[in-house]
Amino acid sequence: MARLTLSDIHKSFGSTEVLKGISLDVANGEFLSLVGSSGCGKSTLLRIISGLETPDRGTIEIDGKAMTALAPKARGVAMVFQDYALYPHMTVAQNMAMPLIMARLPFHARLPGMKWLTPHLAPLRAEMAGQVEQVAQQLHIDHLLERRPAQLSGGQRQRVALGRALVRNPTLFLMDEPLSNLDAKLRVKVRTEIVDLHRASGLTFVYVTHDQVEAMTMSDRVALLQAGTLLQVAPPATLYAEPQSIDVAKFIGSPEINLLPVCAEPEGLRLGATLLPLSHGFKPGTDLIVGLRPEALRLSAPGLAQLRPAEGPELQLDMVQASIEDLGSEIVVHGAVAALPDIALRIRAQKSLQSGVHKIALPERLSLHAPMATAVIFDINGKRLDPQSVARRQEALA
Amino acid sequence: MSVRTTFERRQNRIAYAFVAPATLLIVLIYLAPMAMVALTSFTDYTLVSDYWEWVGFDNYRQMLADPAVSNAVRNTFVYAALFLPGAFIIPLLLAIAIQERKQFRSILELVYFLPVTSTLAAMALVWAGLMDSRQGVINAALGWFGLGPLNFLGDPGTVLFALAGISLWSVIGFNMVLFLAGLTAIPRSLYEAAAIDGADHPVDQFFRVTWPMLAPTSVFVAVTSSITAFKLFDTVAILTKGKPDHASEVFLYLTFLEGFEYFNMGYASALSVVFLGVIFIFAAVQTFWADRQTHS
Ligand SMILES: Nc1ncnc2c1ncn2[C@@H]1O[C@H](COP(=O)(O)OP(=O)(O)O)[C@@H](O)[C@H]1O
Ligand SMILES: [Mg+2]
Numbered sequence: 001m002a003r004l005t006l007s008d009i010h011k012s013f014g015s016t017e018v019l020k021g022i023s024l025d026v027a028n029g030e031f032l033s034l035v036g037s038s039g040c041g042k043s044t045l046l047r048i049i050s051g052l053e054t055p056d057r058g059t060i061e062i063d064g065k066a067m068t069a070l071a072p073k074a075r076g077v078a079m080v081f082q083d084y085a086l087y088p089h090m091t092v093a094q095n096m097a098m099p100l101i102m103a104r105l106p107f108h109a110r111l112p113g114m115k116w117l118t119p120h121l122a123p124l125r126a127e128m129a130g131q132v133e134q135v136a137q138q139l140h141i142d143h144l145l146e147r148r149p150a151q152l153s154g155g156q157r158q159r160v161a162l163g164r165a166l167v168r169n170p171t172l173f174l175m176d177e178p179l180s181n182l183d184a185k186l187r188v189k190v191r192t193e194i195v196d197l198h199r200a201s202g203l204t205f206v207y208v209t210h211d212q213v214e215a216m217t218m219s220d221r222v223a224l225l226q227a228g229t230l231l232q233v234a235p236p237a238t239l240y241a242e243p244q245s246i247d248v249a250k251f252i253g254s255p256e257i258n259l260l261p262v263c264a265e266p267e268g269l270r271l272g273a274t275l276l277p278l279s280h281g282f283k284p285g286t287d288l289i290v291g292l293r294p295e296a297l298r299l300s301a302p303g304l305a306q307l308r309p310a311e312g313p314e315l316q317l318d319m320v321q322a323s324i325e326d327l328g329s330e331i332v333v334h335g336a337v338a339a340l341p342d343i344a345l346r347i348r349a350q351k352s353l354q355s356g357v358h359k360i361a362l363p364e365r366l367s368l369h370a371p372m373a374t375a376v377i378f379d380i381n382g383k384r385l386d387p388q389s390v391a392r393r394q395e396a397l398a
Numbered sequence: 399m400s401v402r403t404t405f406e407r408r409q410n411r412i413a414y415a416f417v418a419p420a421t422l423l424i425v426l427i428y429l430a431p432m433a434m435v436a437l438t439s440f441t442d443y444t445l446v447s448d449y450w451e452w453v454g455f456d457n458y459r460q461m462l463a464d465p466a467v468s469n470a471v472r473n474t475f476v477y478a479a480l481f482l483p484g485a486f487i488i489p490l491l492l493a494i495a496i497q498e499r500k501q502f503r504s505i506l507e508l509v510y511f512l513p514v515t516s517t518l519a520a521m522a523l524v525w526a527g528l529m530d531s532r533q534g535v536i537n538a539a540l541g542w543f544g545l546g547p548l549n550f551l552g553d554p555g556t557v558l559f560a561l562a563g564i565s566l567w568s569v570i571g572f573n574m575v576l577f578l579a580g581l582t583a584i585p586r587s588l589y590e591a592a593a594i595d596g597a598d599h600p601v602d603q604f605f606r607v608t609w610p611m612l613a614p615t616s617v618f619v620a621v622t623s624s625i626t627a628f629k630l631f632d633t634v635a636i637l638t639k640g641k642p643d644h645a646s647e648v649f650l651y652l653t654f655l656e657g658f659e660y661f662n663m664g665y666a667s668a669l670s671v672v673f674l675g676v677i678f679i680f681a682a683v684q685t686f687w688a689d690r691q692t693h694s
Contacts (some may be wrong), residue, residue, distance in 0.1 A: 052590050073596040085591035089610040098606070102596030112605055164595070 002171035009058035020228040031205045033215035036225035042208045078165035079174040086149040093145040099168035100128040176208045246382035255346040258292045272339040289378040294348040296374040315370040439668035445661035457668035470652040478627040480562035485623040493577035511571040522633045554645035580615030621684040
């Protein structure tokens with residue numbers, strides 16, 4: 001049980017500033033994913049939370065208690081490393097017993113050979129072995145207790161690492177890309193297991209990943225980190241539908257969101273030669289960027305399932321098709337706006353069942369419809385324009 | 399089918415042709431001399447007489463009764479007991495201390511490695527000068543504390559200490575570099591996992607992570623240092639010639655004396671075979687251990 005509070009965390013390595021003021025609150029029992037591309041500082045932030053790294057500035061609190069100056073072992077956190085960091089010379093049981101031994105055996109009893117010289121501690125040792133056994137059963141690795149890490153598969157090692165973290169009864173569970181060393185199929189399986197583990201334990205989880213799918217499917221909330229700053233912290237659905245900036249919109253969602261540069265005119269929004277007949281309320285001459293998710297675009301063609309007609313105004317665009325990716329259940333069409341060849345478009349469409357095994361053929365020139373109700377509008381600097389204020393302006397105009 | 403086998407046979411012939419020169423060299427340089435030594439050890443061949451005959455195990459039987467051999471074995475063991483702990487523990491501690499330094503690490507490495515690069519035969523003479531009972535710096539230093547003077551190389555009670563000290567000086571840098579390589583190969587994340595698990599005290603770190611992870615290196619250092627101890631020869635030959643009163647007459651030096659001073663080649667060969675056997679055991683331990691490490 002723990003609430004984690006980070007305030008204004010700064011960290012530099014040499015002259016490179018890796019974290020530029022991170023403030024974050026993780027609620028008790030929450031599953032928070034820290035997502036961002038490689039090298040953006042996720043591991044550094046996690047290591048600062050665990051105490052392996054000290055921040056240059058800023059504070060870490062767990063349940064209101066200052067942790068910033070405490071050693072890792074005093075913070076009650078457990079951490080699963082990307083490469084698992086199992087002790088290769090120890091059996092699985094010894095690996096998992098390590099935190100217990102360190103926490104509960106006195107210093108002299110931990111020295112080599114003291115097992116035989118401290119027989120009065122045998123009951124304690126047996127109790128710890130029992131605890132290890134219990135956690136091993138919970139993770140279905142009790143038959144592996146006498147093996148060494150080298151004799152285990154990737155998935156089994158992963159579980160041992162989880163087990164070692166669990167036996168110590170942590171208040172806060174930290175994981176650094178724990179699935180990145182597993183193959184695709186196992187990854188999906190372990191993903192659900194970790195979510196189950198979170199639900200069953202009720203612990204607070206901070207989960208680092210560069211994979212947006214993991215972040216979106218597992219978390220209560222996602223914190224998107226880029227170049228050392230938090231872009232947005234929100235539940236997955238909010239992050240997807242209401243990105244606060246173009247960077248967020250681009251990072252979340254695959255294929256990437258479509259971004260159309262438009263210019264406000266009295267009669268509507270202009271995209272190249274096309275005029276979007278949309279009442280908008282922006283000052284004429286304002287440059288804006290309209291973001292449209294690929295699955296919001298509507299394309300009618302034989303073999304594709306018919307989407308419901310959208311409500312509200314639609315933008316109609318001519319498009320030159322460049323390539324089609326058939327993913328089985330859906331297709332992704334890549335192309336360019338006919339009038340503006342350098343603006344790439346991505347469309348995701350459901351395939352209808354009737355299309356069967358036939359290759360989907362689409363004409364080169366396509367016409368598509370973009371419902372403006374789903375559009376997110378950004379200013380020229382990439383900042384999301386508040387939807388309410390946009391609506392208010394439209395009302396004022398109407 | 400037959401085409402295939404002809405092809406394979408030709409391939410085999412080429413392969414044999416390729417390994418032939420190396421095989422020949424190994425046979426000429428290593429195996430043949432060893433066989434010669436083994437054969438000679440069953441004869442009473444001496445360099446001063448053309449006549450020789452097979453004597454079976456006489457040389458080996460003589461060895462068991464020879465007080466010079468038991469003296470040499472005892473000297474070798476005493477020397478090894480003085481040399482080995484230092485040759486292992488000092489480099490290990492140095493390596494751990496240097497490993498944790500960021501500044502000066504390479505300079506310290508270089509300084510400790512310098513003796514390894516020097517010619518021991520020449521440096522032995524320098525040491526003899528330092529340890530001289532009248533003009534030596536070491537005795538001058540002892541004098542400051544009101545001790546000495548000690549005749550390091552001339553006193554039966556100190557000569558093995560002195561030789562062990564010189565060998566230590568020459569080997570510490572080498573073993574330290576081996577330990578440093580072993581330490582560098584330990585993943586940092588293990589220490590981080592240990593810190594999270596509560597093992598952040600240096601003693602816990604050492605016994606839970608460093609020492610077990612260093613096991614292959616330790617075995618290698620222990621075995622090679624044991625071999626070094628057992629084949630002590632050059633400093634003895636240059637500085638003491640087995641003196642005083644046979645107190646520094648170690649096994650290999652005795653073998654040399656028998657062969658090239660007393661010309662008892664048969665007997666010297668028998669001593670050499672025993673020497674080879676001991677080295678072989680050390681090498682076998684090393685190989686067996688290395689195997690175990692890679693398979694577990
Ligand atoms: N100990 C360190 N010394 C110097 N630079 C580091 C260190 N740790 C991380 N960095 C740098 O900080 C940046 C962020 O690293 P990291 O937090 O590991 O990123 P991520 O986990 O998001 O991929 C990288 O550019 C990395 O090179
Ligand atoms: Mg990382």
